[in-house]
Amino acid sequence: MMMKKLTAFISVLVISLSLFSVSVSAKRYDEGKVFVSDKESYLSDSEFDDIVDTAEKLSDKTGYNVGIIITDDIGSKSPVAFSDDAYMDVFSKNSDGFMILLNNDTYEDHISTAGNAILMYSDARLMNTLDSAGSYLKEEDFYSALKTMLGKLDSYYDAGVPAENEGYTKDDIENATGQDFLGRLINIFHKLGISFVIFIVVSIVTFFIVKSSYRFKTAESARTYVNKSETFFREKSDTFIREYTTSHKISSDSSGGGSRGGGSGRVGGSSVHRSSGGGSFGGASRKR
Amino acid sequence: MTTIQYKCPNCGGPLQWSATKQTFACDYCGSEFTEEQLKIAFPDIEGKTLEENVEEPEVKEFEENTSLYRCGSCGAEIIAETTTAATFCYYCHNPVIIEGRLSGDYKPSHVIPFVIEREKALTIFKEWCSKKWFLPNDFKSEQQLEKMTGVYIPFWLADCKADARMTAMGKKVNTWQSGDRIYTRTKEYSVKRSAIIDYMKVPADGSSKAENSLMEAIEPFDYTAMKPFSMSYLSGYLAEKYDIKNIDVLPRIKERVTSSSESILRESITGYSMVIPQNKNINLIKTTWNYTLFPVWFMTYKHRDKSYYFSINGQTGKLAGTPPFDTKKGVLFSAGIGLLASVLLGIIMIVGGIV
Ligand SMILES: [Zn+2]
Numbered sequence: 098m099m100m101k102k103l104t105a106f107i108s109v110l111v112i113s114l115s116l117f118s119v120s121v122s123a124k125r126y127d128e129g130k131v132f133v134s135d136k137e138s139y140l141s142d143s144e145f146d147d148i149v150d151t152a153e154k155l156s157d158k159t160g161y162n163v164g165i166i167i168t169d170d171i172g173s174k175s176p177v178a179f180s181d182d183a184y185m186d187v188f189s190k191n192s193d194g195f196m197i198l199l200n201n202d203t204y205e206d207h208i209s210t211a212g213n214a215i216l217m218y219s220d221a222r223l224m225n226t227l228d229s230a231g232s233y234l235k236e237e238d239f240y241s242a243l244k245t246m247l248g249k250l251d252s253y254y255d256a257g258v259p260a261e262n263e264g265y266t267k268d269d270i271e272n273a274t275g276q277d278f279l280g281r282l283i284n285i286f287h288k289l290g291i292s293f294v295i296f297i298v299v300s301i302v303t304f305f306i307v308k309s310s311y312r313f314k315t316a317e318s319a320r321t322y323v324n325k326s327e328t329f330f331r332e333k334s335d336t337f338i339r340e341y342t343t344s345h346k347i348s349s350d351s352s353g354g355g356s357r358g359g360g361s362g363r364v365g366g367s368s369v370h371r372s373s374g375g376g377s378f379g380g381a382s383r384k385r
Numbered sequence: 386m387t388t389i390q391y392k393c394p395n396c397g398g399p400l401q402w403s404a405t406k407q408t409f410a411c412d413y414c415g416s417e418f419t420e421e422q423l424k425i426a427f428p429d430i431e432g433k434t435l436e437e438n439v440e441e442p443e444v445k446e447f448e449e450n451t452s453l454y455r456c457g458s459c460g461a462e463i464i465a466e467t468t469t470a471a472t473f474c475y476y477c478h479n480p481v482i483i484e485g486r487l488s489g490d491y492k493p494s495h496v497i498p499f500v501i502e503r504e505k506a507l508t509i510f511k512e513w514c515s516k517k518w519f520l521p522n523d524f525k526s527e528q529q530l531e532k533m534t535g536v537y538i539p540f541w542l543a544d545c546k547a548d549a550r551m552t553a554m555g556k557k558v559n560t561w562q563s564g565d566r567i568y569t570r571t572k573e574y575s576v577k578r579s580a581i582i583d584y585m586k587v588p589a590d591g592s593s594k595a596e597n598s599l600m601e602a603i604e605p606f607d608y609t610a611m612k613p614f615s616m617s618y619l620s621g622y623l624a625e626k627y628d629i630k631n632i633d634v635l636p637r638i639k640e641r642v643t644s645s646s647e648s649i650l651r652e653s654i655t656g657y658s659m660v661i662p663q664n665k666n667i668n669l670i671k672t673t674w675n676y677t678l679f680p681v682w683f684m685t686y687k688h689r690d691k692s693y694y695f696s697i698n699g700q701t702g703k704l705a706g707t708p709p710f711d712t713k714k715g716v717l718f719s720a721g722i723g724l725l726a727s728v729l730l731g732i733i734m735i736v737g738g739i740v
């Protein structure tokens with residue numbers, strides 16, 4: 098009896114230790130505002146530590162969440178969706194930050210931006226960032242690629258919000274990605290002072306209902322006086338004249354708004370969209 | 386073709402043949418008839434006039450036992466039985482003066498006697514007022530209620546036949562889908578309807594003082610209780626002398642009969658997805674008149690120099706009238722409801738975590 102329990106305990110210990118050793122070989126860093134994942138160890142240990150260090154410094158300086166994922170498996174998702182969803186999983190929905198996806202599955206790299214980072218990193222800036230790492234990515238030198246990209250994002254932060262995005266706020270991003278009808282309505286009401294609008298509308302409607310109930314109720318129709326026994330139809334004819342058939346093609350262009358939970362739009366120089374998880378993201382992709 | 390002098394089947398006036406229109410036209414009431422319609426109107430004898438149903442002895446009795454009063458202020462003419470004295474005008478509340486006797490021409494042929502007596506009428510009015518929240522506070526004063534008067538109002542009852550015709554295009558539409566196409570099949574029909582619609586006793590009041598809409602709003606009266614006129618029904622009540630002749634209420638009768646006939650024809654067109662009316666023609670081809678008195682409780686209410694008229698059907702108790710609306714009360718109430726709604730919404734939004 099005792100032996101059995103002991104063997105069970107040991108086997109569990111061995112299995113969990115072996116699992117741990119496997120997970121050790123996959124590199125992953127997840128502390129506060131920085132997340133770096135390299136499951137297949139494309140980076141050496143020292144490279145990985147250096148990237149984490151650089152990311153930490155950038156995050157400290159900007160206050161942004163900094164996420165980096167290198168992977169050869171993005172499942173059935175598009176690079177955009179994978180990167181957006183990863184950002185939402187790791188960080189929170191309405192936070193500021195970005196997620197860099199180095200995609201060794203379909204070879205389309207992507208940077209997702211969220212919150213104020215959308216305004217900081219316009220489409221042009223993101224494309225430049227991806228372009229600057231282009232040659233390293235082709236050679237699969239992911240360390241240099243990431244160093245270059247983080248450096249670029251750092252220097253753009255120093256340059257401040259690009260002119261075309263000045264004056265926009267997070268609210269504009271929310272509006273541009275198109276909320277559902279109710280959300281939009283509530284937003285408008287909120288801006289106008291919802292209570293006041295409701296007050297005015299309900300008051301006016303009530304007043305007119307009350308007032309109209311004081312108006313005269315008019316006479317009934319003379320149909321009350323129809324004498325059915327002396328009333329008869331002299332003619333009741335329905336003559337067929339012609340028949341025609343028309344047809345038209347069912348239009349299949351169901352323009353993609355709302356079907357996946359949100360639309361897309363622009364805020365200044367940044368294009369924005371709504372992810373299936375309900376968050377608003379900016380971003381840019383580049384094929385290798 | 387022999388020359389026959391046709392009489393107008395609606396008013397008894399002489400008919401003139403119009404060669405251009407190919408119709409018989411009446412200069413008195415403006416009616417027009419085709420020869421075919423005249424034959425429906427007078428199936429037996431062509432050109433017969435209205436029946437005269439005046440019986441001599443009763444006319445004499447009516448003349449001798451009624452007095453005519455006139456309101457010096459608004460001109461209303463009031464009839465009272467000799468034992469019932471009229472003192473004030475129920476329209477404008479001014480005193481009335483006796484004018485003399487009334488000619489027998491004004492003797493009605495029928496009457497619907499009062500069923501709702503004074504106390505009952507007052508109760509109906511008070512109950513109705515208590516349901517109105519926005520009446521001015523000084524509205525239901527007893528002084529005004531004392532002036533509530535039971536009056537026999539002169540009514541013309543028209544028995545008429547309408548020749549109603551309508552043509553329309555009817556469409557039956559079917560849609561179905563096949564492959565990636567939607568098919569729509571439309572079948573078009575030419576629809577014709579023609580009917581002789583008989584109306585019995587369509588009422589129109591013969592009083593220029595009583596508001597027409599007010600009189601129509603207390604309809605219908607129950608004709609089964611209609612009695613041949615007798616002086617005894619007048620006792621204790623006032624009556625009004627008609628000052629609008631039957632020929633002058635004909636347009637009102639025509640209007641009501643036309644719109645009702647139209648809807649009857651329209652409803653007989655069924656089974657279509659869409660009906661497009663093309664032509665309609667509704668003609669009154671025969672009208673016979675009855676002069677009657679109907680029981681009405683009258684009340685005139687003066688509030689801030691404006692008069693409000695109420696009437697209660699003296700047979701059924703149905704009430705009609707436009708009450709004065711206290712705008713201040715109405716605004717306060719509406720604002721209260723608005724406030725309540727906005728506060729409720731605010732609570733819902735805070736609880737629901739939307740804000
Ligand atoms: Zn006539």
Ligand SMILES: [Zn+2]
Pocket residue numbers: 456457458459460461474475476477478479
């Ligand atoms: Zn008067």
